[in-house]
Structures are given as structure tokens and as C-alpha cells.
Amino acid sequence: MVRAGILALLIGTAGFLLWQGPAAPDGVPAALPAERAETPPVPARVVSMNLCTDQLALLLAAPGQLVSVSHLAADPRASALAGAAAALPANRGLAEQIFLMRPDLVLAGSFSNPATVDLLRRLGVRVESFAPETGMEDIRAAIARMGALLGRQAEAAAMLARFDADLARLAAGAPARRPRAALYDANGWTSGDASLAGQILRLAGFDNVAEAAGLHRGGTLPLERLVMADPDLVVSAARRPAASRAEEVLDHPALAALAPGRHVTTGADWVCGTPFVLRAAADLAARRPALGLGG
Amino acid sequence: MRPALLFPLLGLTVALLFAGSLLTGPAAIGLGDSLAALFRGEGEAVVLVMREIRLPRALLGLMVGAALGASGAAMQGLLRNPLAEPGLIGTSAAAALGAVIALQTGLAAAFPPALPLLALAGAVVSVLAILGLAGPRGGSLTLILAGIAISALAAAFTALVLSLSPNPFAASEIVFWMMGSLADRSMLHVWIALPAMLAGALLLAGTGRGLDALTLGEDAAATLGLPVARLRLAVVLGVAALVGAATAVAGAVGFVGLVVPHLLRRAVGARPARLVPAAALGGAAVVLAADIAVRLIAPDRDLKLGVLTALVGAPFFLHLILKSRGERP
Numbered sequence: 001m002v003r004a005g006i007l008a009l010l011i012g013t014a015g016f017l018l019w020q021g022p023a024a025p026d027g028v029p030a031a032l033p034a035e036r037a038e039t040p041p042v043p044a045r046v047v048s049m050n051l052c053t054d055q056l057a058l059l060l061a062a063p064g065q066l067v068s069v070s071h072l073a074a075d076p077r078a079s080a081l082a083g084a085a086a087a088l089p090a091n092r093g094l095a096e097q098i099f100l101m102r103p104d105l106v107l108a109g110s111f112s113n114p115a116t117v118d119l120l121r122r123l124g125v126r127v128e129s130f131a132p133e134t135g136m137e138d139i140r141a142a143i144a145r146m147g148a149l150l151g152r153q154a155e156a157a158a159m160l161a162r163f164d165a166d167l168a169r170l171a172a173g174a175p176a177r178r179p180r181a182a183l184y185d186a187n188g189w190t191s192g193d194a195s196l197a198g199q200i201l202r203l204a205g206f207d208n209v210a211e212a213a214g215l216h217r218g219g220t221l222p223l224e225r226l227v228m229a230d231p232d233l234v235v236s237a238a239r240r241p242a243a244s245r246a247e248e249v250l251d252h253p254a255l256a257a258l259a260p261g262r263h264v265t266t267g268a269d270w271v272c273g274t275p276f277v278l279r280a281a282a283d284l285a286a287r288r289p290a291l292g293l294g295g
Numbered sequence: 296m297r298p299a300l301l302f303p304l305l306g307l308t309v310a311l312l313f314a315g316s317l318l319t320g321p322a323a324i325g326l327g328d329s330l331a332a333l334f335r336g337e338g339e340a341v342v343l344v345m346r347e348i349r350l351p352r353a354l355l356g357l358m359v360g361a362a363l364g365a366s367g368a369a370m371q372g373l374l375r376n377p378l379a380e381p382g383l384i385g386t387s388a389a390a391a392l393g394a395v396i397a398l399q400t401g402l403a404a405a406f407p408p409a410l411p412l413l414a415l416a417g418a419v420v421s422v423l424a425i426l427g428l429a430g431p432r433g434g435s436l437t438l439i440l441a442g443i444a445i446s447a448l449a450a451a452f453t454a455l456v457l458s459l460s461p462n463p464f465a466a467s468e469i470v471f472w473m474m475g476s477l478a479d480r481s482m483l484h485v486w487i488a489l490p491a492m493l494a495g496a497l498l499l500a501g502t503g504r505g506l507d508a509l510t511l512g513e514d515a516a517a518t519l520g521l522p523v524a525r526l527r528l529a530v531v532l533g534v535a536a537l538v539g540a541a542t543a544v545a546g547a548v549g550f551v552g553l554v555v556p557h558l559l560r561r562a563v564g565a566r567p568a569r570l571v572p573a574a575a576l577g578g579a580a581v582v583l584a585a586d587i588a589v590r591l592i593a594p595d596r597d598l599k600l601g602v603l604t605a606l607v608g609a610p611f612f613l614h615l616i617l618k619s620r621g622e623r624p
Contacts, residue, residue: 186464187597188479220595223479224322227343243398245471246464249479254347258340 040126042151043105048073049093049116050109052272053130055081056146057107059274060155068101077238080268080276095119105149133273135199136167142273159275166278167203173285174205179293181206181233182226183218184255186246190226191218197235197270200277204284206233206293227254232293234258235284238265262291301562305576309357312583316353319587320344321594351482356583358485359477359545362492362537364578365571367552369499372506372567373530377557377615378435381538382549385421385445390535390542391472392449393417395456397543399465407483411491415539421445422531435619474601475546477586484544495536496575498529503568506530510567548601550608551578557611 046061047068048054054073057066058081071092072078073085091097095116098106103125108117110131120127128149133139140160147156181201183191191197192210194217201208209229213221221229236250249255255263264287269280318329322344332341333350363381370379381387393413397403403410428441453472457465505526508516517523541548555577556570563569582600589598 220597222321222595224320224344224348227348228322228324228340230340240462240464242460242462242465243401243404244460244462244464245398245468247462252347252479252481253483254343254481257343257347 043103043126043149045101045103046105046107046150047091047098047101047103048107049091049098050107050112050130051078052109052132052274053107053146054085055079055272055274055276056130056142057150058084059159060143060146060152061150062152065150067103068098076268077240078268078271080272080274080279082268095123099123099125107146107149132196134194134196136203136277139163139273139275139277143275163275163278166275166282170203170278170281170285175288178205178207179232179288180209180229181235182209182221182229182231183235184221184226184250185237186244186250188220188223188226188249189218190215190221192216194218196273196277197266200270200281200284201235203278203281205288206284223249223252223254227258231259232262233291234263236263236265237270238267262293264291301559301573302576305573305580308580309576309583312580312587313353313357315587316356316583317345317349319590320349321590347481348479351480351485352477352586353583354485355477355480355488355545356586357579358488358492359475359541359548360551360579360582361575362495362541362578363548363551363582364555364574364576365496365499366534366537367578368556368567368571368574369502369506369530369534370552371556372509372570373527374429374438375509376435376438377619378439378553380550380553381418381534382547382551383446383553383612384425384438384442385449386418386425386534386538387542387547387549388446388449388453388473389417389421390414390539391417391547392453392456393539394543395453395472399456399460407487408490411487411540411543414543415491415535417449418535418539418542419531421449422535426527426531470599471546473547474599474605475542475548476589476597476599477545478597480544488540488544491536491540495533495540498533498536499571502526502529502533503571506567506571510565545600548582548604550601550604550612551581553615554604554608554611555581557615 044065046057046066048057048066049070051070051072054069058069058073066088068089068091069085071090074082074090076082079085091101093113093116098120106120106125106127108127108129110129112129117127117129130142130145133142140163143156143159143163147153183197183201190210190213192215193199193202193208198208198210198218209226209231210218210221213225213229215221234255239247239250264284266280269276269283317333318326324341324344328338328341329345331337333345336342366386367380370381370384371377373379391414393416394410397410397413402413424445425438425441429438450473454469457469460466505516505521508519508521509523509526513523552574556574559573559577560570563573581604585600585603588603589600592598
């Protein structure tokens with residue numbers, strides 16, 4: 001007990017001293033133009049605590065620059081870079097664990113635990129937060145910002161050039177008559193055009209039935225209304241392990257009878273706003289002829 | 296009201312509510328189209344909605360309500376206590392625990408009948424525990440205290456199992472298992488629940504005369520030559536089968552077995568042999584009505600059935616407590 005008390009006191013004191021020490025770079029604007037002289041030095045130890053910043057950082061960081069990613073990044077169901085992520089130490093997004101890695105830049109999502117982010121900033125760690133991307137312009141902006149933060153502007157520019165070329169190729173391959181698809185997931189959740197999945201669906205050459213239902217951002221679409229909307233294709237996330245009532249609706253006989261044989265599942269490429277969304281769209285577009293939904 | 300009038304009236308109410316349940320839903324389908332789709336199979340998408348989504352939902356409302364109403368009446372007869380109810384004494388919570396274990400271990404996926412069987416096992420254990428703790432002559436206080444303890448324990452284990460599940464949705468489903476819902480159930484769930492419910496109904500059907508004799512007291516019933524131990528076993532197994540099957544497919548819906556027998560007790564002359572079937576009809580009517588109401592109040596939200604039954608049932612429960620306080624010193 002006494003030793004634990006002393007340890008807590010020491011950690012508290014250390015935190016207090018650090019907090020009192022050099023002013024935390026809270027006031028620094030998020031993205032300074034790269035050319036400016038007062039650009040923060042290129043970070044040498046970067047820790048990412050969000051699945052999506054994990055992947056952008058893995059794609060852009062210099063060897064050795066990224067020292068840890070979130071534990072989700074090694075899950076092949078959620079992460080398109082599970083193999084590369086598994087080679088790095090994983091963190092569980094807790095301030096203590098991240099602080100002890102002595103990072104000079106922490107990458108977080110805008111939905112990361114605010115208590116953790118606040119604590120890290122109070123301890124003097126620079127934290128940069130990324131909002132979830134819901135469209136192709138968001139992804140382009142995120143790639144450019146990540147490149148600037150990591151001091152890898154050239155790599156980011158090359159990635160953007162490839163991204164634009166892939167995007168143009170997808171747009172050229174869109175069919176004249178667009179089949180109608182529904183994104184349908186656990187608890188009857190559907191996503192509209194104002195979501196990343198909705199944008200992937202659109203790029204793959206499909207119209208989204210959620211738009212007709214007035215669910216532009218997404219929302220709950222009762223199974224009855226999905227059946228009445230009569231989509232040509234139903235797209236659902238791959239099943240998670242173990243059982244849940246939320247996912248039972250995906251096994252409903254009415255759904256199976258709705259578009260027999262035209263129920264596809266999505267993978268890790270659909271989860272985050274990275275260049276992998278174009279691979280997801282290209283994969284789905286390539287399946288259109290086999291599904292009998294136009295070439 | 297004369298019993299001769301009561302049963303046709305209850306039957307008519309249930310039939311009307313069943314039809315109402317078939318015609319209620321978020322998809323706007325006209326009356327004529329719905330009926331044509333249901334009976335003649337006209338209109339591709341409408342047929343799917345009527346036969347695969349609304350019909351199983353209405354059937355399950357009927358079955359779950361009847362099971363809970365009859366169980367409440369039979370337990371109240373056996374324990375001679377108006378507060379005995381599957382939800383209050385922990386039977387539903389224990390059945391939910393059994394169902395959750397069957398689902399999370401993958402047993403139910405490999406062998407579908409495992410779902411109602413494990414729920415039934417949970418219900419049997421809880422009823423035996425109640426009989427052991429409160430005793431056949433236990434007062435209301437012991438019964439309710441034992442029920443609270445068993446409910447809390449079963450709910451805690453359910454929450455534990457769901458929280459430890461690797462499925463990201465499982466933990467949020469604690470609400471479903473505590474409050475119950477019929478949203479998006481299919482004919483599969485009807486077939487899973489039906490055999491156990493029929494078995495439970497058959498077991499309870501044979502106990503009517505015994506429960507009537509038991510109203511005179513256990514000793515008097517024994518001197519009449521009533522096999523009390525066998526009667527008790529039949530009621531316990533019957534209730535466990537009904538509540539287990541109902542909970543396995545719809546979650547724990549509370550208060551139906553408490554309120555319905557009370558409303559009907561006077562009309563049937565306080566005879567359990569008549570109260571059990573009357574409460575089955577009454578329970579079916581209450582759950583069908585509640586399930587129509589949840590769809591009218593919040594069509595897109597999957598409002599839980601138990602929310603509505605508790606809103607009506609809990610004040611009724613308070614009323615019973617006040618009444619029983621007036622009777623006792």
C-alpha cells in the first residue's frame with residue numbers, strides 16, 4: 001500500500017512538473033503550410049491510437065518513425081494493413097501506456113476518448129486529431145495532412161496522384177443503367193450517400209436505396225421497408241465472432257428471399273478513409289457482371 | 296361476468312388484436328393488398344412482408360402472451376400467492392441467462408433446439424430454487440425476496456456473459472434480454488418455440504383440477520387423495536417450458552403474468568382450472584396490444600415490449616402492495 005502510494009505521488013509530481021514545464025503546443029494550428037520556417041520539427045516517435053490514423057500512418061511514415069499502432073490495427077476484419085500493423089507494438093489507447101512510449105506526436109481520431117487526449121496534452125504531448133472521412137475529398141485532405149505532419153510530403157503527393165488516377169478509372173467504368181443496392185447491417189442500420197460506405201457503393205456503379213428512403217446520412221431501415229424497396233443487391237459487413245441478436249436480422253428468411261444469391265459482404269477496405277476504399281469499390285464493380293447487374 | 300360469456304369475448308379480442316398486429320408495420324401497405332398477399336400470395340415484396348415478417352411477429356405475440364399469462368395463473372395457484380409471476384420471481388431472468396449461454400457458446404447455432412432447452416433449464420433451476428427458498432407455504436415477503444435475489448443473480452450473469460462476448464453488439468443486448476422485443480423475428484423462431492410451448496401447455500392442462508383442490512390448502516388437498524408432489528412437478532415443468540420458450544425467442548417480458556390473472560380472477564370465480572386458460576387468452580391479448588403499441592409509438596426504434604408492460608404493470612404491482620399492506624398487520 002505504502003509503496004503504491006509513493007509511486008502514485010511520484011507519477012503525480014512528474015505529471016505536474018511536465019504540465020508546468022514547457023508550454024504545451026495547444027495553440028499551434030493543426031496544419032501549418034509545409035514551406036513555413038516555424039513548421040514543427042519532423043516527429044521521430046509517432047504513436048497512433050485510432051484504427052484509421054493507424055493505416056494512413058502505416059502507409060506514409062518513414063521506416064522506424066511509427067512506434068506503435070492501436071490493437072485494432074492488427075485485426076484483419078477491421079484493418080486493411082493487419083500484417084504490417086502486427087509487426088509494431090500495439091497500444092490500447094490508454095494515456096499511461098502511450099505516455100511511457102515517449103512519443104513526440106500522437107495521432108488520434110476525433111472520437112478517441114477525450115479524457116485520454118486531454119491528459120496527454122496536459123502532459124505536454126502533441127496530439128493531432130482526425131475526423132472520420134465521409135467522402136473522397138475528405139480522404140484526399142487526410143492524406144495531405146498526414147504527409148505534412150509526418151514530414152513525408154513527397155510520399156503523400158505520390159499517393160494522391162495514384163488516388164486521383166484510380167478514382168478517374170472507376171468513374172469511367174460506371175454503367176449507363178445503375179443497379180440499386182442497399183447497405184444493410186446489424187440492427188437494420190443502413191448508410192446513405194453521406195457516408196463512406198455510401199460513397200464506395202456509388203463509385204462501384206450502384207444507386208443506394210437509402211436515398212429513396214430519405215436516409216442521406218444513414219439510419220435504421222426497418223426490414224419491412226427494405227423488402228418493399230426491393231434492391232438488386234444487399235451489401236452487409238462480414239459477421240463478427242460469436243452471436244448477437246443485432247446481426248440475426250441478416251439471417252432473416254425475408255432478406256434471403258429478397259435478392260437470392262445477391263447478398264455480398266464487405267471487408268476491412270470499407271472501414272476507414274484510406275486509398276483502400278478505391279480497391280473496395282473496384283472489387284464490388286468487378287462483381288457486377290457475375291451478379292447479373294450490368295457490365 | 297359469466298364465464299360462458301368471458302371466453303368468447305376474450306377469444307374475439309385476441310382475434311381482433313392478431314389481425315391488428317398483422318396490419319401494423321412501418322411499410323405502408325393497404326388493407327386489401329395485405330390480405331391478398333397473406334392469403335393468396337399476390338405481390339412479390341408484399342408477400343415477403345406479410346408472410347415472413349408480420350405473420351411470425353403476430354404468431355409470436357400470441358404464443359408468448361399466452362405462455363406468460365398461463366404461467367402466472369398456474370404459479371399463483373400452486374403457491375397460493377397473488378405475487379407469484381415469472382418476471383418477479385426470477386424465472387424469466389434465469390431463462391434469459393440460459394438462452395444467452397446457448398447463443399454465446401455457439402450451441403444454439405450448431406443445434407437450434409439448444410436455445411429453448413437451455414432457457415427451459417434455466418427456468419427449472421430458478422423455480423426449484425424459489426420452491427426451496429420460499430417453501431410451498433412461504434409468505435409473500437419470502438417469495439419476493441427470493442425472487443429479487445434470483446433475478447439479480449441471473450441478470451448479473453447474463454450481463455457478464457454478454458460483456459465478455461467478442462461480438463461488438465452483444466453487450467448492448469442486455470436491454471433486449473431484460474425487456475423483451477418481437478422485432479424482426481422470423482418463422483424460424485416460431486418453430487423453435489412451438490414444441491416446448493405445446494409441451495408446457497399439455498402439462499398445465501392436466502393440473503386444473505389439482506390446482507382447484509389446492510385452493511383448500513395443501514393438507515386438505517392431500518386428504519382428498521391429490522398427489523401434491525406430482526402436481527407440483529407438473530406445474531414447475533409446465534411453467535418452465537412455457538417461460539423458457541417464450542424468453543428464448545422474445546426476451547424477458549415482465550408483468551403480463553401478474554396483471555392478467557388478477558384482472559380475470561373474479562370473472563372465473565377464482566378457480567385455477569378456469570383461470571389458467573382465461574389468463575392464456577388475456578396474456579395473448581395484452582402482448583399483442585403492447586406489440587402493436589410499440590410499433591405505433593416508435594416505428595423505427597425497436598422500443599422494447601417490456602417497457603410498455605412495465606409501465607402498465609408496475610403501478611398495478613404497487614396497488615397490490617398497498618392492498619396487501621391493508622390486509623396484514
